[in-house]
Amino acid sequence: MTASKDCIAFIGGLLVPEGPRAGKPIKLAKFQKQFIRGALRKKTAVAVLSVGRGNGKSTLTAGIALSDLLGVSDQQPRREIIIAARTRDQAHIVYQYAAGLASSLPEETQELITYRRSPRLEIEYEGDGGGHIIRCIAADAKNALGSSPTLAILDERGHWNADKGDDLESALLSGLGKRGGRALIISTSAPDDQHSLSQWLDHPPEGTFTQEHRPPPGLPADDLDSILAANPGANSGIGSSPQWLQAQAQRAIARGGSALSAFRLYNRNERVSGERRDLLLTTDDWLDAEVSELPPREGGAVVGVDLGGSASMSAAALYWPNTGRLECIGAFPTNPSLADRGARDGVSGRYVEMQDRHELITMGDRVVPAGQFLTAIMEHLDGAPVTCFTADRYRQAEFEEAMTAAKLRVPVCWRGQGFKDGAEDVERFRKCVFDGEVQVTPSLLLRSAFSDAVTVSDVAGNAKLAKARATGRIDAAAAAILAVAEGDRRKARPMHKARQPVWA
Known part of the structure; x- marks a missing residue:
């Protein structure tokens, strides 16, 4: 089997750790399997996924990280997986997902896993030669000094601090080169075309796999087809239902202002600024x-x-x-x-x-x-x-x-x-x-x-x-x-x- 097939099969054998489907086997949606296949191809060095909020990004991130940690999708010795998020609190969310998914592993495997919450968020696996570790860090380049990861996952890259985010991205990519590792960038859309995430999607260099779920611009916020384009998991039972999303869109339209712009950015995955207090006009006003x-x-x-x-x-x-x-x-x-x-x-x-x-x-x-x-x-x-x-x-x-x-x-x-x-x-x-x-x-x-x-x-x-x-x-x-x-x-x-x- 290929790395992507092994990873998909591994994640499918885990149980949902929380929410309405807690305790049931994870069912990956078509778009999630598509991303894993593209991300784990041999020629892929960087894979970028842009999708609306609530479409299982954290579960997907944690599942791939756990797969790499246990040697399912990568068999390198002493594997190092870095999950970088905007803040330590956001990194802790992914850490909790990974720990929750690991709780459904066989008991003999769980006995080989150690969890640390202080001074760093780490999950260490002592099987398969030992020394394999997941580190969850905040988006600051100094947190990645001296690292040589086999896998780096940049969670919600579109909303990192501009300068620190670019510095950490550069540090991680240079570290990946030491061991032929790969980077996964998973996020909702950045606020504008100039952002580094947008540049990855619009001008992907060789060795980059991109997958973007973003509707065409200029459509009403409650247009159902475009909502589903940004939320491909909605019809697969992942996250919010189409009816709930459309109802939220109508509430956002009624409230206007920052509520509407935030819905467009996070739920419709559009490239608009989420901070509207200082905008001249909102998209919908114009x-x-x-x-x-x-x-x-x-x-x-x-x-x-x-x-x-x-x-x-x-x-x-x-x-x-x-x-x-x-x-x-x-x-x-x-x-x-x-x-x-x-x-x-x-x-x-x-x-x-x-x-x-x-x-x-x-x-x-x-x-x-x-x-x-x-x-x-x-x-x-x-x-x-x-x-x-x-x-x-x-x-x-x-x-x-x-x-x-x-x-x-x-x-x-x-x-x-x-x-x-x-x-x-x-x-x-x-x-x-x-x-x-x-x-x-x-x-x-x-x-x-x-x-x-x-x-x-x-x-x-x-x-x-x-x-x-x-x-x-x-x-x-x-x-x-x-x-x-x-x-x-x-x-x-x-x-x-x-x-x-x-x-x-």
């Missing part, structure tokens, strides 16, 4: 603004412009306050290419897809020419009247030079990006979105921008726009905020009727 058919271009357009440099995107948002219509375009320089830029920013082929959807254009060499970009905006307007432009006063001189180059004579409203102007614009923008005064067709450019857009608050609670990650591109969101906020201010101003002249 999806409510998307419509299949835009209202007409009535009245004058307010055009928000965010000029970028060599690395940043230049973006423009066109907003018609009379109807709530919002359009947006972005621009990158041609060098480097959109594909290379997407790989560098950790968004894979997203920029190329935006270009195919006519939401993103390229111009210039290494910098988007500001004058040429303003000309492109006017071409996009196609003769529609413009009430005003609104832009960042920090780039005022450059913007005025660009208007001269483009031969434009349009009023400009200058806004700051600090707490004074920025906080007002953010609140006006949010208000308009919540009140249904912003309508836009599904735009990958704007979805991407808002997924990276957060707010930073001062001591008085004023919130200004900021990036969620260093390589995030929020220029389209900044332009939309400028345009919608200025449009809202102009709508609120009373229309004064001209007085008839009075002759003395």
